[in-house]
Amino acid sequence: SAVWVLNGPNLGRLGSREPDVYGSMDHAGLVTACQETGKELGLSVEVRQTDDEAELVRWLHEAADAAIPVILNPAAFTHYSYAVRDACAQLRAPLIEVHISNPATREAFRHTSVVAGVATGTIAGFGIDSYRLALRALASR
Ligand code: DQA
Numbered sequence: 001s002a003v004w005v006l007n008g009p010n011l012g013r014l015g016s017r018e019p020d021v022y023g024s025m026d027h028a029g030l031v032t033a034c035q036e037t038g039k040e041l042g043l044s045v046e047v048r049q050t051d052d053e054a055e056l057v058r059w060l061h062e063a064a065d066a067a068i069p070v071i072l073n074p075a076a077f078t079h080y081s082y083a084v085r086d087a088c089a090q091l092r093a094p095l096i097e098v099h100i101s102n103p104a105t106r107e108a109f110r111h112t113s114v115v116a117g118v119a120t121g122t123i124a125g126f127g128i129d130s131y132r133l134a135l136r137a138l139a140s141r
Contacts (some may be wrong), residue, residue: 001014001043001069002044002045002046002069002138003038003044003069003071004046004048004069004071005034005046005048005070006048006056006059006070007048007049007050007075008073008074008075008076009050009053009075009076010050011027011037011049012027014027014029014046015027021100021101022127024119027124029128030047030128030131033128034131037131038135043139053081053084056074056077056084056087058116059080061090063091064090064092067093069094069095069138070094071096071131071132071134071135071138072097072119073099073100074097074113074115075114078097078099078103078113078115079103079113079114080114081114081115082114084114084115088119089118093117094138095118095120096119096120096122096124096137096138097116097123098122098124099123100126100127100128102127103124105125119138123137
């Protein structure tokens, strides 16, 4: 079955972006890792990334209309985008919020997630494995 992995702003710059925080794998590597894990689990995984809030909201509407489960890394939108939250609230299949880093150990502005309250669950702090763990969580539901 189909799963979407949606990545928010600046995640297209993985690999070169603050590698001490986000690791050395680039976004293409993340796509491959998700698809490989998906294959093991019998999930067909589509990975998308955007820096554009409006585009992310549109994708969430599409996922809501098609009842597709979503693994979402809202990136900085996590902390302030009520538009992304309201779009997430419309989803009809499970939503897993993921983060590469553990925002709770970082700056105070990262301690709030406006998305968490409408997610099925959250996985944070395991690097790229956060995505693999999220796929496993979806597969076992
Ligand atoms: C992030 C954490 C956010 O605070 C940050 O704005 C990001 C990435 C993560 O995956 O660790 O862009 O969502």
